[in-house]
Amino acid sequence: MFRTPNELLDRSRRIRPAHVFSMLALFVICGSSEASAQTIANQSPAPSAQVATPDNASAPDLEGQIDTEVAGESREGNASLTEVNKELSNPISSIWALQFQQNTYWLNRPDRNVVNLLFQPVLPVSLTDKWNLITRPVIPVFNSNPYVNESGNLHRVSGFGDTVLVELLSPSPKLAGPWLLGAGPTFIFPTATNSRLGQNKWQIGPTGIVGYLGEKWIAVLFPQQWWSVGGPGSNTISQLNLQYIFAYFPAAGWSVGTSPSMLVNWYANKSGNMVTFPLGLSVSKVVKIGPLPVKFGVQGQYMPVHPDQFGQKWNLQFAVTPVIPKLIKGTLFDF
Numbered sequence: 237m238f239r240t241p242n243e244l245l246d247r248s249r250r251i252r253p254a255h256v257f258s259m260l261a262l263f264v265i266c267g268s269s270e271a272s273a274q275t276i277a278n279q280s281p282a283p284s285a286q287v288a289t290p291d292n293a294s295a296p297d298l299e300g301q302i303d304t305e306v307a308g309e310s311r312e313g314n315a316s317l318t319e320v321n322k323e324l325s326n327p328i329s330s331i332w333a334l335q336f337q338q339n340t341y342w343l344n345r346p347d348r349n350v351v352n353l354l355f356q357p358v359l360p361v362s363l364t365d366k367w368n369l370i371t372r373p374v375i376p377v378f379n380s381n382p383y384v385n386e387s388g389n390l391h392r393v394s395g396f397g398d399t400v401l402v403e404l405l406s407p408s409p410k411l412a413g414p415w416l417l418g419a420g421p422t423f424i425f426p427t428a429t430n431s432r433l434g435q436n437k438w439q440i441g442p443t444g445i446v447g448y449l450g451e452k453w454i455a456v457l458f459p460q461q462w463w464s465v466g467g468p469g470s471n472t473i474s475q476l477n478l479q480y481i482f483a484y485f486p487a488a489g490w491s492v493g494t495s496p497s498m499l500v501n502w503y504a505n506k507s508g509n510m511v512t513f514p515l516g517l518s519v520s521k522v523v524k525i526g527p528l529p530v531k532f533g534v535q536g537q538y539m540p541v542h543p544d545q546f547g548q549k550w551n552l553q554f555a556v557t558p559v560i561p562k563l564i565k566g567t568l569f570d571f
Contacts, residue, residue: 302561318488324522328360356372367406368407397433398426416448435469460478481493483518534555
């Protein structure tokens with residue numbers, strides 16, 4: 237309904253003071269609420285309480301676990317990359333590592349190559365605070381070898397190779413100091429998927445390690461001798477693998493050295509076919525990928541002494557070795 241200005245004026249005069257006070261109070265409350273909301277929105281949120289869980293309360297982080305295992309529980313701070321490289325160059329290291337190694341051998345006659353990919357974890361376990369048991373399997377996940385068939389034609393076969401297992405009992409630095417010592421059995425299992433990729437023999441023999449770990453260098457001799465004890469293969473086997481290791485650690489995770497293996501076939505037909513003697517030069521670097529130290533290495537080898545037929549003449553080796561935390565911690569026995 238339409239109202240005249242005088243009627244509106246008369247109506248406004250009839251508004252009671254209480255009504256005015258109510259409207260003013262409502263305006264003040266709304267303004268205060270909006271100001272409070274803006275203040276809360278501009279403030280940084282209060283830190284929320286964290287519930288202590290096994291993940292965030294007591295368990296050390298992955299990087300801290302590896303640092304402790306490399307540097308030792310008696311030392312503080314992060315383990316340097318050079319310390320990690322020294323441990324990874326040590327065959328009886330106290331840390332767990334998973335090495336993937338690829339080799340390409342060029343043969344003298346025929347002019348072909350042999351390629352393999354090896355998975356070589358190092359898994360030490362502390363029996364006591366003074367004695368360690370080191371398990372070192374060598375698993376050839378891929379082998380590719382040339383061969384001459386009955387017609388005299390050259391062919392190639394690829395597949396899985398024979399598996400090597402080394403068990404070493406070694407005194408800890410508490411007993412041996414900087415000396416590296418170890419002894420135990422070594423085995424070869426006929427796991428090859430083709431007779432031309434392995435020796436078709438169960439083999440067993442002794443192995444040992446003697447070496448010295450200095451502040452900036454390491455030197456090690458690592459012999460393994462095997463004799464065949466059974467299997468479908470027709471040849472009796474007696475063979476030696478002697479690895480000689482030397483590395484110098486300048487700084488920042490780098491190392492320069494050599495780690496080839498001399499091979500001796502004691503039952504070779506001719507004396508000239510018994511020995512493969514390599515000379516090598518290696519360069520490696522340890523870097524951090526996330527929390528894990530990883531060692532990258534390359535080595536070139538030349539064999540001045542090698543068998544006449546299918547003898548190894550050159551080798552180019554690449555290796556990648558990540559460090560992982562120990563799955564078996566502490567000592568197994570308290571005595």
